[in-house]
Amino acid sequence: MPRVVRFHNFGGPEVLKIEVLDVRDPGENEVKIKVEALGLNRAEIVFREGKYLERDVDFPSQIGYEAAGIVEAIGSNVTNCKVGDKVSTIPSFSMAKYGVYGDVAVVPASAVAHYPDNLSTFEATSIWMQYLTAYGALIEFGQTRPEDFVVITAASSSVGFAAIQIVKEIGATAIATTRSSGKKQALLDAGADYVVVTDEEDLERKVHQITKGKGSRIIFDSVAGTFLKDLADLAAPEATIFIYGALSMMSTPFPLMMALKKGLVIRGYTLFEITGKPDRLERAKRYVVEKLKSGKIKPVLDKTFALEDIADAHRHMQSNEQIGKIIVSVN
Amino acid sequence: MPRVVRFHNFGGPEVLKIEVLDVRDPGENEVKIKVEALGLNRAEIVFREGKYLERDVDFPSQIGYEAAGIVEAIGSNVTNCKVGDKVSTIPSFSMAKYGVYGDVAVVPASAVAHYPDNLSTFEATSIWMQYLTAYGALIEFGQTRPEDFVVITAASSSVGFAAIQIVKEIGATAIATTRSSGKKQALLDAGADYVVVTDEEDLERKVHQITKGKGSRIIFDSVAGTFLKDLADLAAPEATIFIYGALSMMSTPFPLMMALKKGLVIRGYTLFEITGKPDRLERAKRYVVEKLKSGKIKPVLDKTFALEDIADAHRHMQSNEQIGKIIVSVN
Structure with a gap:
């Protein structure tokens, strides 16, 4: 048995x-x-x-x-x-x-x-958890464009790597965050344009430098908690912050003044928004299979x-x- | 002088x-x-x-x-x-x-x-503050459709009345909230399909009844604070909550679990997202002037x-x- x-x-x-x-x-x-x-x-x-x-x-x-x-x-x-x-x-x-x-x-x-x-x-x-999750936020809903700067937090998770690969496939700039420097090289090897080690560096200042003051238009976060305030600070006007997890396990204050000032979209997101709608799922599967076959993305x-x-x-x-x-x- | x-x-x-x-x-x-x-x-x-x-x-x-x-x-x-x-x-x-x-x-x-x-x-x-604010959320960004249920909080403000009028002009269902019963009749007179007196009634239950369990797809809120949790509870899957004010003056917890579960978009919003972009402003002015001329909206x-x-x-x-x-x- x-x-x-x-x-x-x-x-x-x-x-x-x-x-x-x-x-x-x-x-x-x-x-x-x-x-x-x-x-x-x-x-x-x-x-x-x-x-x-x-x-x-x-x-x-x-x-x-x-x-x-x-x-x-x-x-x-x-x-x-x-x-x-x-x-x-x-x-x-x-x-x-x-x-x-x-x-x-x-x-x-x-x-x-x-x-x-x-x-x-x-x-x-x-394949599916990581690429459908990243695809849904970055492409289906976020419509990431080549000129965008995308901040990917907790980037050494499987979904984080998937997001880096999809951002690079789009031709946009991937800014990965990690807490300690031990995973920095792996993230660079995976294609991240920049890696910010948040225990050692000021994330908002780094993103400000990298984006020449424009800020990040798409933020893909699984941490939540008080970190959301930092993400709102580094966001571009009318940016979207996708929150797809709650790694911090802390309560999450809504950064209201910054959201009003910048017109920020802060969005709870899971892959079930993709898997629950057949038309979305078909589009997503087609994209993922095509990119996997061509080797443009790889677990x-x-x-x-x-x-x-x-x-x-x-x-x-x-x-x-x-x-x-x-x-x-x-x- | x-x-x-x-x-x-x-x-x-x-x-x-x-x-x-x-x-x-x-x-x-x-x-x-x-x-x-x-x-x-x-x-x-x-x-x-x-x-x-x-x-x-x-x-x-x-x-x-x-x-x-x-x-x-x-x-x-x-x-x-x-x-x-x-x-x-x-x-x-x-x-x-x-x-x-x-x-x-x-x-x-x-x-x-x-x-x-x-x-x-x-x-x-x-005209402009109230109708551009309501237009931007309900039409430019929210794309409200006739089948939608729209919750409008603190609805007896000038922006609240403007929102009720635009929702009715779209042909959607306007659910207005007010804290005490004194303003209920004025909101009904202004065209609200339903008025929920939040000091006396359970808002989530009322919206559940009105929408037959579907929830509200567009929520237009100027209160924020802990009220956001109630709004997330009554929201439909993939609803958008526009927050355009901070009347409660309290800190606002982000309703993370409900946002993840429903894929909620929670969005800081001001009319400056309309007035700051000439193409959006032109569209908005055309809409507002046309509807004012025809008497379909009226301050x-x-x-x-x-x-x-x-x-x-x-x-x-x-x-x-x-x-x-x-x-x-x-x-």
Whole structure:
């Protein structure tokens, strides 16, 4: 019988249990995947802690958004894939209901996508969350133009790297931020035009210098908290600040006077705005697949863990030492 | 010599002084207006208190955004009006430099606009701030559609009435809020489809009922503070909350979890985003003049004060008892 990762109460990495279970067959509009690898996301840390957008959980709960593997069975009505296809999963479902950490996973057919042949299975776990999230903010909603300066905070996350790559693909200027200097070179290697080490440098002054006083028109942030004030200070008039996470875990004051003065758009954003609308998702998938095929964007991978070490993989993400995507190899 | 209202330090209404002064001739690209009436704005209260966006003031300072009167002289390069024209002023200048409270006012020619003949001089003081502010949020940026539900907070201000009128002109549904029941009938008379008295009713529940659970797609707010949380709760997915004021004078927590969950756009907004861009301003003026001429929108006027009672006029605005625009008759 397959191994499935579940947890019986919210808590630290230790609540993740490897359980040997029978996994049901796929129902209507569902697909069963033999999992070869998993990609970790911050969302899963926060979900495990009971602090995610999805909190209404029946224990024991499954967990996990991104798996790559082979289609093992399809339910009725499924037309977008067939048994034996190499696929990966798009985070567009309830983790409690469809979590993918395990040897096999049942997911909605709409969440199953083929990935380009030039990607490894590990790389295939590292497509949809990061590139759809970055694409939605930078292209679908932000309409980033080549003349724009884009500030990307906490840039060494998988989504951060994806954003740097998309900004460079657009031809705009990527200003990446990181707290300490240890990750600076990796961000430059990934294509960032500038890297600001926020523990050592004055971010607003640096952005002012880099943009020659214009400020940043697009800001892509996962930190929130009091950092939002700094982002409002470095924003150009009528800039958009996309907030797609809450890494700081602090309350976030709205910078009202600066927002009024500059006409700032401050926007909560998740990839569900893309995955929840079929037309947007189709546009996004087309863009991502095309750029992956041509090699213009390419996942940056961090360490690989074994499935039985899933708790250690979570601990590694919480250490904030990773650079790019943390992978779990299955089997 | 003409009377000019000035103040020598920030403070309460009593700092406003009527001074008899020589007023300079208009320079290049400037126009001198013989003022017949003034319209009061909340911005002037806050400016007088030293809490406005414009705080860098050389005392004594002038004050005032909206005057209606007759062109008395024009400077060089002025082509958009001539001596004798009936005009009113668009708030698109520094109040400290060009304040219009007085018997005469010198303003930039770009701030001078003709108003339709079917408006009285009093009504002419009550056009640009209110209709450009409401137009910019509701039409230029918000693109309000007939099927939208629009929540308008503090709706008995001049901008609030303007917003109700524009929402009804679009064919959308206007949900006005007011703190106490005293102004409810006036808001219904002005065309609001629903009025929610926030001291007595649960705003979120009412909006939920009115919109049959859909929520409000456009929210037009001048209150901010902790009220923003309530507005995020009643917002539809991907709604836009325009904040154009800070009436609550409290700090404003950003409702991050709800913004992430719904993909909310929360936007600082002032009419300067319209007046500062000639193409936007032209579109806006065309819309406002056309709708005023046809009688489809019409300023709602509150009390009229004499210029010598300007401090009382400010006190009246601070009492929050007014319904619509407070007017000052000059001469």
